[in-house]
Amino acid sequence: EADIYQTPRYLVIGTGKKITLECSQTMGHDKMYWYQQDPGMELHLIHYSYGVNSTEKGDLSSESTVSRIRTEHFPLTLESARPSHTSQYLCASSEKGAANTEAFFGQGTRLTVV
Amino acid sequence: AQSVAQPEDQVNVAEGNPLTVKCTYSVSGNPYLFWYVQYPNRGLQFLLKYITGDNLVKGSYGFEAEFNKSQTSFHLKKPSALVSDSALYFCAVSDSMGRRALTFGSGTRLQVQP
Numbered sequence: 001e002a003d004i005y006q007t008p009r010y011l012v013i014g015t016g017k018k019i020t021l022e023c024s025q026t027m028g029h030d031k032m033y034w035y036q037q038d039p040g041m042e043l044h045l046i047h048y049s050y051g052v053n054s055t056e057k058g059d060l061s062s063e064s065t066v067s068r069i070r071t072e073h074f075p076l077t078l079e080s081a082r083p084s085h086t087s088q089y090l091c092a093s094s095e096k097g098a099a100n101t102e103a104f105f106g107q108g109t110r111l112t113v114v
Numbered sequence: 115a116q117s118v119a120q121p122e123d124q125v126n127v128a129e130g131n132p133l134t135v136k137c138t139y140s141v142s143g144n145p146y147l148f149w150y151v152q153y154p155n156r157g158l159q160f161l162l163k164y165i166t167g168d169n170l171v172k173g174s175y176g177f178e179a180e181f182n183k184s185q186t187s188f189h190l191k192k193p194s195a196l197v198s199d200s201a202l203y204f205c206a207v208s209d210s211m212g213r214r215a216l217t218f219g220s221g222t223r224l225q226v227q228p
């Protein structure tokens with residue numbers, strides 16, 4: 001079992017609220033990622049980081065922001081949630097400098113914006 | 115840009131029969147290829163990867179995958195399917211420089227009938 005944790009697992013919030021999805025890993029991985037996935041559908045990369053103070057936007061414009069102040073922590077923030085943000089958010093991590101290492105995924109956060 | 119195609123949305127197979135889930139890729143340089151499985155309401159679990167060497171890669175739960183450079187394919191296989199193999203399967207690729215996060219295919223739902 002991978003040591004990467006996401007909280008909360010499920011979240012229902014109202015439109016306009018600010019929320020932060022937490023992701024932590026204890027494997028010392030430098031690379032971390034956020035993917036958005038509608039149920040049973042493909043994954044879309046929304047943010048990634050190659051290390052502390054390094055963040056990049058992915059392929060999907062999700063109107064969210066991330067920070068990487070500590071190696072083990074990569075939170076995702078929605079400043080003003082909308083119903084279109086309803087989805088599953090998956091966090092992952094992998095070793096730095098080795099493209100051939102697999103990514104480890106958290107259990108995901110299922111977000112519903114009402 | 116790197117990309118992955120999984121041409122089948124769903125694959126149906128009877129328990130005990132062999133299964134194949136197809137994947138083709140496009141990437142600059144040498145590819146690193148991965149297969150993941152996702153069970154309902156869970157994150158992705160790593161199954162196997164191809165980095166270099168033998169074109170037939172063996173992974174978890176009796177799965178294997180065959181790398182074919184000329185056809186740019188990396189099909190997932192299992193000699194004898196189990197009902198418990200029913201899940202969503204994702205193929206992913208990264209380039210050998212590791213410049214980007216993994217790029218995932220759209221996923222294939224495998225349904226194994228008793």
